[in-house]
Amino acid sequence: MNAMNHSEFRQDIAPGETLLAVDNVTLRFGGVKAITDVSFDIRKGEVRAIIGPNGAGKTSMLNVINGFYHPQEGRITYRGQTRSKMRPHVAASQGIARTFQNVALFKGMTTLDNIMVGRTLKMRTPFFWHLFRHGPAMREEIEHRKFVEEIIDFLEIEHIRKVPVGKLPYGLQKRVELGRALAMQPELLLLDEPMAGMNLEEKEDMCRFILDTKEQYGTTIALIEHDMGVVMDLSDRVVVLEYGQKIADGTPDEVKKNQKVIDAYLGVAH
Amino acid sequence: MFYREAGQYKKTYSADMAVFPILQDRIGIGLILLTAAVIIPIFGSNFFISTVMIPFLVFSLAAMGLNIVTGYTGLISLGTGAFMGVGAFACYKLTTYFPNVNIIIWILASGVFSAAIGALFGLPSLRIKGFYLAVATLAAQFFLEWCFVRVPWLFNYNASGAIEVPTRTLFGVAITGANATPTTRYLVLLGIVVLMTWVASNILHGRIGRTFMAVRDMDIAAELMGIRLLPAKLTAFAMSSFYCGVAGACMMFLWYGGGEASDAFNINQSFNILFMVIIGGLGSLIGCFFGAALLNIVPIILKFGLPAIGVPLAGATAEHINHLFVGSLIIFFLIVEPHGLARLWQITKQKLRTWPFPY
Numbered sequence: 001m002n003a004m005n006h007s008e009f010r011q012d013i014a015p016g017e018t019l020l021a022v023d024n025v026t027l028r029f030g031g032v033k034a035i036t037d038v039s040f041d042i043r044k045g046e047v048r049a050i051i052g053p054n055g056a057g058k059t060s061m062l063n064v065i066n067g068f069y070h071p072q073e074g075r076i077t078y079r080g081q082t083r084s085k086m087r088p089h090v091a092a093s094q095g096i097a098r099t100f101q102n103v104a105l106f107k108g109m110t111t112l113d114n115i116m117v118g119r120t121l122k123m124r125t126p127f128f129w130h131l132f133r134h135g136p137a138m139r140e141e142i143e144h145r146k147f148v149e150e151i152i153d154f155l156e157i158e159h160i161r162k163v164p165v166g167k168l169p170y171g172l173q174k175r176v177e178l179g180r181a182l183a184m185q186p187e188l189l190l191l192d193e194p195m196a197g198m199n200l201e202e203k204e205d206m207c208r209f210i211l212d213t214k215e216q217y218g219t220t221i222a223l224i225e226h227d228m229g230v231v232m233d234l235s236d237r238v239v240v241l242e243y244g245q246k247i248a249d250g251t252p253d254e255v256k257k258n259q260k261v262i263d264a265y266l267g268v269a270h
Numbered sequence: 271m272f273y274r275e276a277g278q279y280k281k282t283y284s285a286d287m288a289v290f291p292i293l294q295d296r297i298g299i300g301l302i303l304l305t306a307a308v309i310i311p312i313f314g315s316n317f318f319i320s321t322v323m324i325p326f327l328v329f330s331l332a333a334m335g336l337n338i339v340t341g342y343t344g345l346i347s348l349g350t351g352a353f354m355g356v357g358a359f360a361c362y363k364l365t366t367y368f369p370n371v372n373i374i375i376w377i378l379a380s381g382v383f384s385a386a387i388g389a390l391f392g393l394p395s396l397r398i399k400g401f402y403l404a405v406a407t408l409a410a411q412f413f414l415e416w417c418f419v420r421v422p423w424l425f426n427y428n429a430s431g432a433i434e435v436p437t438r439t440l441f442g443v444a445i446t447g448a449n450a451t452p453t454t455r456y457l458v459l460l461g462i463v464v465l466m467t468w469v470a471s472n473i474l475h476g477r478i479g480r481t482f483m484a485v486r487d488m489d490i491a492a493e494l495m496g497i498r499l500l501p502a503k504l505t506a507f508a509m510s511s512f513y514c515g516v517a518g519a520c521m522m523f524l525w526y527g528g529g530e531a532s533d534a535f536n537i538n539q540s541f542n543i544l545f546m547v548i549i550g551g552l553g554s555l556i557g558c559f560f561g562a563a564l565l566n567i568v569p570i571i572l573k574f575g576l577p578a579i580g581v582p583l584a585g586a587t588a589e590h591i592n593h594l595f596v597g598s599l600i601i602f603f604l605i606v607e608p609h610g611l612a613r614l615w616q617i618t619k620q621k622l623r624t625w626p627f628p629y
Contacts, residue, residue, distance in 0.1 A: 066494065092496035106487035108553065109480070116477075117484045121496035123477045133472035141476060142283045149283075184495065 013079060015045035019188060019220050020065065025074030027060055027244075034060040035071065036244045042188065047214060047221045049235035049252075051228075053264060056241040058224045059101060062190045065222070066098050067091040079187070093121055095187030099177045099194060101224075107166035111176050114165055115151055118183025119144040151179045154216075155209060171202040178209060182217070189213070191223045195230060203227065207234060232256065240264070273622040289471050306460055311453050320452040320525075321570055327456075327463045328521045329562035333546040334470055334555065335513030340544070341552035342474060343506035344486030345395050349388070349407040350514050350543045352414035355535030356384035357515025358522040359424045362433045366426055373438035373446055373523065374458065380519040381512035387414070388511020395503045411537055418531035425531070435528040446523045455524045462520060466513065471555055473509070482506050483553070545596060549603050551612025560611035568595055 013019055020042040027035040035057045042048045050058045063069040065076065067086040075082050078094065097118075106114050123144060129137035152158055155175050160168060165176055174194060181189055194210065195203045207230060213219050225231050231238060232252040240248040240261050248258040255261055273294050280286040290296045310323060336350045360383035364376040391410035395403055418424060425431055437447030444450040445458050473479055481502050484492035493499055521534060542565065550561020572588040572595075583591075607613055621628070 068490075088490075088493045089496045089498050092494055098494055100491065104488045104491040106484050106491070108487050109483050113480055113483070117480050117492070117495050117497075120477060120481060120484075125477070127478070130473050130476045130478055131469050133476055137476055138284060141287060145283045145287065180495070 013044045015043075015218070017044055018042070018077075019044040019079065021077040022061075022065070023075045023077070025061075025064060025071045025076065027057075027064055027069055027071045033244050035064065035241075037074070038241065038244070038246045039074075040239045040246065040249055042220060042222055043237075044220050045214070045218055046236040047210070047223060047234050049223045049225060049231045049238045050241065051225065051231055051238060052241035052247075055243075057244040058241055059192055060244075061241070062098065062192055062222070062224065065091075065188075066096045066190060092184065095184075096190065097181040097184040097186035097188070098190035099174070099181050099192060101192040101196065103170070103173045103177055105165045105173055105177055105180070108164060110162050110164055111152070111157060111160050111168070111179075112145075112148065112162060114176055115148045115179045115183045116144065118180040119148065121184065148183060151182050154182075154212070155179045156205075171198050171205075174198070174202075174206065175209070178206075178213075182213060182219075185217070186219060188220045188222065191221060191225075193224050193226065195225060195227055203230065210234060273619065273625075275623065287475070289475060303464070307457070311457060314453075316452045319456045321574075322567065324452065324456055324459060324525045326559075326562055326566045327459050328517055328525050329543065329546060329566055330559045331463050331466060331520060332514055332517035332543045333550060333558035333562050334467065335510045335515075335517060336543050337547050337550075337552065337555070337558050338470065338474070338482070338513065339392075339506045339510035341547060341554065341557075342479065342486060343482040343503065343510075345392075345503060345506065346400065346404040347407045347507075347510065348404050348537070348540050348544065349391060349410035349414070351535040351537060351539035352411045353384045353388050353511040353514035354518025354521060354539065355414060355418050355531050356387050356511075357381055357518035358433060358531065358535065359418065360384065360515065361519035361523060362426070362435075363424070365436065365438065369436070369438075372440060374440065374462070377462065377519040377523060378516060381515040384515025384518070385508040385512040388514070389504045389508040392504050392507025392511075395507065396500045408537075411540055415532065415536060418535065430530070432530045433522050433528050435523050435526075446527070448527065450527075459520055459524045462516065466516065467555065470513070474555065478505065486553075545600055549599055549610055551610030551615075552608075554610070554612035556615065557610050557612030560615065564599075564611065565596060568592060 018041045022041070023039050024037050025035055025039070026033065026037055038061065050061060052058050060069060064071050067088045067090065070085045078096070106117060109117070123140055125137045125140045129135050152161060155178065157172065157175055157179065160172060165173055168176065178194065191210070195206050198206065210221060210223070211234065214221060223231070223235060235252060237250060238252055238255045239246060240255060240258070242264045247260045247264060248255050275292045278293055280291065285291070290299060310319065314323065332350060332354055335353070336347060339345050339347050357380040361376050361380035364379060365373055368376070391407060394406040398406060419431065425433055428434060435446050437444050437449050439445065440458070443454055445454050474482070481492070481497050484495065484497060485499060485502050489499060492502070518535065522528065526534060546561035546565050547558065548561070549564060550559070551557025569588070569592045572583065572592055573585070576583045576588070603610055
């Protein structure tokens, strides 16, 4: 795991400091408010869970963070830099990676190629060398292949290395997707329901990978998940959304006791 | 039984990433190249070389071009014929102005012009997708076709309005024009096709090819990996048009030996090549050759083969049967094997690997 210990991004922000801050963000689609005046922060090195009932605006929040949606109001500060609008590929180049709720892999490509795509931003050989697939182009391929093999090793997916991902079972696809995000050596990893639709064993595996990612690469993780057991065990802090508004924010224990959260999940008698 | 990878261990990543990692494949490709470069020129009749092999190679190259943008990048293009035309006219103009530069250089350079035009007409691809993009590329087809007929500068103000291919030589041997023998033209064409296939395979196996496929399979996720969609799509269009342009130049200079652009580079040609790509296999280089071979050889068999064995078949009937055949093939492939002949070939190889004990 040598190559992974010196990630390029990590110099400026010390663990525990704010990596990303969302300030008073409001997102509207026409007349519908998906997110209303939400503020929270993500500190470096923590696992931050975003939970809430269906339609609470969790995925929209992730889309705002990595630039798919542009909020009408509010600011996002990432690594000390405030921005209002940004394109997803810029977010990627600044170290934000993400997985999707419904697997968004490149179905026609093999596991290896999928994860190699995650290395695209780190590859710089000019077009000329690619004509021959020799010299610098090939050296670069091999260097990144080594890195990708480490991720494959880490996620225990050696046996499906050359299988087109469209043929893989769902649980493995989720794992490949995590691998593809990890290949970007992200500073901030956004996981949108990484455990949806998995059985217990697969969930346990995934939890282990998430914790290992945090340990080994020092990646900061923002996580959307519906399995409360997983959320409470994995995360350092939890933010709860309901109808696009923030109703609670704190450690898992604080959130668990919060009356608003209990009401949101269980409903209140009227 | 002979097609086994057992015992072939990969000790380096470069060996594992080779285009033909299996020894038998490498032997196979060597044999094919040997046949194409030595056996066919020696034993093939002029008729066979000029009606079967030369069109096959030209179409393979054009299909490769279309496959890069449609099969690998997922952008449907119906402008193939026009982009081929751009290549042919660019080559014609270049060799008219600079007759002393070798024609092979101009054939390859003409691709640059069609690449530029292709990238220009690829601009709408960022905003529109699927059938709408196909319609946008149709605009390229009709506009360029109009130019080929209406801009006399392109065909040097000839009275006939056609490209008149001059005689050009390589080491003193005529390779274009009326004096060139089919065998020389075939060998030059073969060289170009082998070179360009090798380059395409290099590009498509590396970072750029992965970028194309990522855009095809899931453009949102590709953007998230840091791939900028517009440059990626424009590169695909430019590269595709480059191949089409060279194919067009080859078509005029090494096959037709001159002719009217409105016949050679019309919308039917675009569709013809699209069918080759679909039948051969989207997103597969070898599929281009399969598709070109099938759609090129079937008409020839109908036209010359059947009368030769005593089945009387008039020219018009042969053409109609050909249309029927191609149509039904497309329907067959769309339903049964959307990945085309290339996938069938892959399945066969997979079966061979485990034959005779599949479990």
